[in-house]
Amino acid sequence: MRKYFLIIVNMWDEIFTYRLSFAMWRLRNVFQLLTIYFLWASLIPKQSVLFGYSQSLMLTYVIGTSFLSAVILSTRTYEIGDNINSGNLSALLLKPINYFGYWFAKDIGDKLVNISFSLVELFLLFFLLRPPLFLQTDIVPLLFFIITICLGILLYFCIGSLLGMIGFWSPEVWAPRFIFFILIGFFAGILFPLDIFPKPIFNILQLLPFPYLLFFPLKVYLGQLSMPEILKGISISVIWIFSLTYIMVLVWRKGLRMYTAYGN
Amino acid sequence: MEIKKYIKLWWFFARMTTKVAFQSRFGAIVFLIGKLLRFVFFLIFLILLLTKTNVIAGYSFWQVIFFFATFNLLDTIPQLLWREVYRFRTYVARGFFDYILIKPVSPLFRSLFGGSDILDFSILLISVIFLVYAAGKIDITVFGVIGYLLLLVNALLISLSFHIFVLAMGILTTEVDNAIMLYRDLTQMGRLPVDIYLEPIRGFLTFVIPVGIMMTFPPKVMMGLLSGTMLIIAFLIGISLFLFSLFFWNYAMRRYASVSS
Numbered sequence: 001m002r003k004y005f006l007i008i009v010n011m012w013d014e015i016f017t018y019r020l021s022f023a024m025w026r027l028r029n030v031f032q033l034l035t036i037y038f039l040w041a042s043l044i045p046k047q048s049v050l051f052g053y054s055q056s057l058m059l060t061y062v063i064g065t066s067f068l069s070a071v072i073l074s075t076r077t078y079e080i081g082d083n084i085n086s087g088n089l090s091a092l093l094l095k096p097i098n099y100f101g102y103w104f105a106k107d108i109g110d111k112l113v114n115i116s117f118s119l120v121e122l123f124l125l126f127f128l129l130r131p132p133l134f135l136q137t138d139i140v141p142l143l144f145f146i147i148t149i150c151l152g153i154l155l156y157f158c159i160g161s162l163l164g165m166i167g168f169w170s171p172e173v174w175a176p177r178f179i180f181f182i183l184i185g186f187f188a189g190i191l192f193p194l195d196i197f198p199k200p201i202f203n204i205l206q207l208l209p210f211p212y213l214l215f216f217p218l219k220v221y222l223g224q225l226s227m228p229e230i231l232k233g234i235s236i237s238v239i240w241i242f243s244l245t246y247i248m249v250l251v252w253r254k255g256l257r258m259y260t261a262y263g264n
Numbered sequence: 265m266e267i268k269k270y271i272k273l274w275w276f277f278a279r280m281t282t283k284v285a286f287q288s289r290f291g292a293i294v295f296l297i298g299k300l301l302r303f304v305f306f307l308i309f310l311i312l313l314l315t316k317t318n319v320i321a322g323y324s325f326w327q328v329i330f331f332f333a334t335f336n337l338l339d340t341i342p343q344l345l346w347r348e349v350y351r352f353r354t355y356v357a358r359g360f361f362d363y364i365l366i367k368p369v370s371p372l373f374r375s376l377f378g379g380s381d382i383l384d385f386s387i388l389l390i391s392v393i394f395l396v397y398a399a400g401k402i403d404i405t406v407f408g409v410i411g412y413l414l415l416l417v418n419a420l421l422i423s424l425s426f427h428i429f430v431l432a433m434g435i436l437t438t439e440v441d442n443a444i445m446l447y448r449d450l451t452q453m454g455r456l457p458v459d460i461y462l463e464p465i466r467g468f469l470t471f472v473i474p475v476g477i478m479m480t481f482p483p484k485v486m487m488g489l490l491s492g493t494m495l496i497i498a499f500l501i502g503i504s505l506f507l508f509s510l511f512f513w514n515y516a517m518r519r520y521a522s523v524s525s
Contacts, residue, residue: 028442028445
C-alpha cells in the first residue's frame, strides 16, 4: 500500500510544479461555477419555482455540481492514452505495481488537491454571495449521498480508463475525450438538472451511466428521491461499474497484445 | 503589397493546417461532431427553458436565439482564425519560437494566424444560418444591421486583443492553455444576454471583462435597444484594449528568453 500512498503524495508535487497552470485551472472552475450560478439565480427569483426547483434547491444543486466535479470528475486517466502512445507504458509494465492501481492512486492524489481548493473556493464564495443553500440534516440521505459519490468515482475511473486505452489502437486520444467531455457536461447534469427534460427522455437518460456521476448523488443529497428510486439508481450504477470493469480488463488484455512500445 | 503577402501566407498556413488535421480523419470528424453537439445541446437547453418561461430577461424566443447565434459566431470566428494561439505554449516552452522570430514575417501574425482551423467553418455556417433565420423573426432596421456589423467587428477586435494578451503572457510565463480557456469560459457568460445577470455582475460583465460589449451589444443594437453613448463607449473600449494588447505584446517580446539552447 505504501507505494500507492507515495504515488498520491507525488501527485501533489507534480501538480504544484506548475503552480500558475493549476491556479488558472481553479480560476476557470470558479468562473464556470459563477456562470451557471448567476444564470439560475436570475432565472429563478426568490420565492419562485421553475421545473420544480426553488432558488435555494437549484443553487444548492449548482454549487453541489461544482464540488462533486472536484470529487468525481477530477482525474488523471486522460494521461493513459499519451502514456501508451509515447511508449512510457513499458516502464510502468516493468514495475511491481498494478497498472490500474497506479492510475487510481494518481486519481486520488488529483482529487485530494482539487477537493482542498474547491472547498476553499466554495467557502469564499459562500461568504461573498450568501446563497440560500439547502442543508440536508437527515442522516439517511447523507449516508446514501456518500455511497453514490463513491460509486460515481469508480464509474468515472472506468470510463476514463477505457477512453485512455483507445491509445492502443489510435494516436488520436483527445478527440474521443473531447466529445466525452461535451456529453458529460450535458448528460451528467452540469448545466441543469436532468429531470427538467420531458419524462420519456429523462427515463431513457437514467439508463446511461452519465447521470450517476453528478445528477443522481445530488438528487440524493437534496432528498428528492424515494428509497426505491435511490436503490434503483444505485443498482444501475453498480451494473455499469461491473460491466465497464469487465470491458476494461478485456480491452487491457487485447491492447497489451497489440502494444509495440515504439518510442522507447 | 504587405497585406497581399500576409493574405497569401494566411491561406498557405490554413491549407497546411487543414492537411495536418485531415491526416487523422477520425479525429477531425470527432472534433467536428463534438462542436456540433455542444451547439445543439445548449440550443436544447434554451428551448427547454423557454417552453417554461416564454421570455428570458424580457427577450422573446427568437431574440434569445439571435443572442445565442451571435455568441456562436463570435466564439467560432476567433477559433477559426487564431487557433495557433492554442499551440503557442509548445513553441515557447520548446524553443520553436526562435524559428518564428528569424523568419521575415511578423511574429505576432505568425503566432495568431499560423494555424487557422478551417474545420470550424462548418460551425460558422450553422451560426450564420441560425442568425439569419432568427433575424427574420425579429423587428430590425437598416441602421440596426449596420450597427450590428460594426459592433461585430468591434467584438472581434476585443477578442483579438485577448488573444494577443494570452500570447504575451505565454512569452512571459509559458502559461497559455488555461489562460485561453479562461477567456473562453468568461465569454460563455455571453451565451445569453448579460441583462439576465443582476448588478453588479452585469456592470462587471459589460465594462470590465467586457463580455457584454462583445456578445450582447451587437444584437441589442440590431433590436434598437442600445443608446448612442453605449455605442461610443463600446468602440472606445475595443480600440483601447487593442492598443494596450499591442503594447503588452511588445513589452513581452523585449523580455523573451529563448530556451532552445
